[in-house]
Amino acid sequence: MSTDSPLIIALDYPSLDAALCMADQLDPARCRVKVGKELFTRSGPAVLEALHGRGFDVFLDLKFHDIPNTVASAVQAAAEQGVWMVNVHASGGRKMMEAAAKRLSDHQLTTHLIAVTVLTSMQAEDLQEAGVSATPAEQVMRLAALTQQSGLGGVVCSAQEAGQIKAHCGNEFLKVTPGIRPSFAAANDQQRIMTPADALRAGSTHLVVGRPVTQAEDPMAALAAIEAELASV
């Protein structure tokens, strides 16, 4: 099943059971789900099978970053398990991204391949410490352009950069934005944040939401509040 909703719920849980407990409250017609490093490392591919069996589109968020052949093979392995979307780190460079994109097209695999630009938990001083003198916005734009030139279909960025990416890379290029924080939620470890409605207005094509829903006292009420906010855009 696919959905028109831009929402992707991050199932950041320490076990398959906990993730499926949340998934069973969600509706695949109203959102997609994301499987990240903790859950996948604990559960393995079983979680993908379980979520696909429940009708969800799955974003496998393992942020591959390695030599071109290794990343291409990992992306192929993900796509062959039927995931809707998979990601790599754009800072792995053009050759790595081109190899991954080529591997999917050589095997007629239609999984969306996107690249993380600058993590939403980072701000200017974090980049400087890592030897990058550009501002987060400049670095995101540089990596988004490189991602598009390398043949990928979109990026992970913060919603604060989505508008500029839309202007330079077009409407079709996906802007998947974590760091979404409704007014009722805490920022946690996120730095470059935006509310759901503002993120959609800014040009995000997909909104990744984790703790504001999964750690809420009433997750379904939190999700409904976010949906109501998005309906007003």
Ligand SMILES: O=C(O)c1cc(=O)[nH]c(=O)n1[C@@H]1O[C@H](COP(=O)(O)O)[C@@H](O)[C@H]1O
């Ligand atoms: O690739 C990602 O999904 C990602 C990239 C990024 O820059 N920032 C980011 O937060 N994420 C993921 O998005 C989710 C955000 O979760 P919350 O902060 O709980 O809403 C987590 O699963 C992160 O791993």
